[in-house]
Amino acid sequence: MATFVIGADGGGTKTELVLVDVTGNLVSKTRVASTNYQAMGGQKVRQELLTGIGRLLKKSNIPASKIDHLFFGLAGAGRKRDQEEVRALFNDTEYKGKITVESDAIIALEGAFATEPGIIIISGTGAICFGKNEEGRVVRSGGWGYLLGDEGSGYSIGRSAIVAALQDFDGRGEKTELRQRITQNFNLNSIDEIIPLVYQNKIDRVKIANLAPLVFELAQRGDAKSEEIVRNTGRDLGLLAKAVAQKLNFAGEEIKVALIGSVFIQKETLVNNISKELYEISWNISINDPMFQPAYGAALMAMKNVRVEINEGLLANLKNSIQNFVDLN
Structure with missing residues (x-):
């Protein structure tokens, strides 16, 4: 039976x-x-x-x-x-x-x-990468939390967007639609009103991470600062995967990568920069959804x-x- x-x-x-x-x-x-x-x-x-x-x-x-x-x-x-x-x-x-x-x-x-070898990149509010080789050895990269890491995460995207908006407000950064859109998103009169809300945790890390779709939207519409944030996000996620690939001695081998998490709803805008980092390890890269x-x-x-x-x-x-x-x- x-x-x-x-x-x-x-x-x-x-x-x-x-x-x-x-x-x-x-x-x-x-x-x-x-x-x-x-x-x-x-x-x-x-x-x-x-x-x-x-x-x-x-x-x-x-x-x-x-x-x-x-x-x-x-x-x-x-x-x-x-x-x-x-x-x-x-x-x-x-x-x-x-x-x-x-x-x-x-x-x-x-x-x-x-259960076969490969690398997963997980990016939602936070970000982490795991991989396994043929011998069953598992290694990780990233995942150190929003204070010490989480590069490539939704939180990192949202934080970078707020910083860009504040730099625009100060006149020390380039003009960006992020300033107006974030101001509207949180029902503010001016973007500088966000400062106490963040430090008092009234706008917490989840709400900051939830700005990621807005950044992807503005990047697709040609906002230069948003495009830069998206490029940097892809690079950071690629660096996570590259570190894991190096630890697992994947140089020159086929590297299978699966993308998991809410940030990858916009994966088409990230894959090229992720691949660019991995191409330094191997030209044989495949990036797919989890099986x-x-x-x-x-x-x-x-x-x-x-x-x-x-x-x-x-x-x-x-x-x-x-x-x-x-x-x-």
Whole structure:
């Protein structure tokens, strides 16, 4: 009889869980609240994951004894100690010994390339890059937060836009439509009114990051300062990927890159400058969307942990079942 695995993608706002059989058929999926280990704490993480698992089993009418492995990719669980603590939360359940815990970035990497080597660049409010080589070595670049890094992120784009607008106001920077548009965006009378709002955190880093689409819009309309910010963003993201490629000794080899996150809604304006940095490592570059979402990356890793071969047939089955899935519950 068929056996099953569960994959979970635990982010800062929600957690996606999927139940997949070991031939690649999506059986059930559900969503629960955040399971960020650092932000929510162990008991909340346990409660949400058990709720999600229970829903999956109830919707599919599958007993817990049929679950071979569970793979949780959780925000805030990047350290080995954190992973051990999360596993221990389930020692009094029937899933003891069947659980693997990793960071949410790792399952995004595994899903993007269906557990094969490659590099992911993640850019939303923040930015980080991960890569894996044929030997399974995983390295990272960036992700040091908005105070110490996050170059290439939505926040970095928004901050650069505000700086450009203020420099225009001062007369020490070139004229830019950003000044008027940001003033309107925050219902200000003058752009200098933004200063106390930022320092008092009334305009926080998320609101600053949300200026990114405006910058892309003005760049497409020919605003020189916005074009410069977009070019610099592509370069910074390319530098993240180049650092990872160098650490993984990808020089001269095919480099597969997947782009993840809200900033890449405008990926056409970024790809050339990302590629320009990577061409210093190899001319054989491919930049694409992820093959699978992170929760399915977790499910694939669960399969590998019980020695299921991840072959083309299984991946085709998984892709088709995701596309054709109808949730009747």
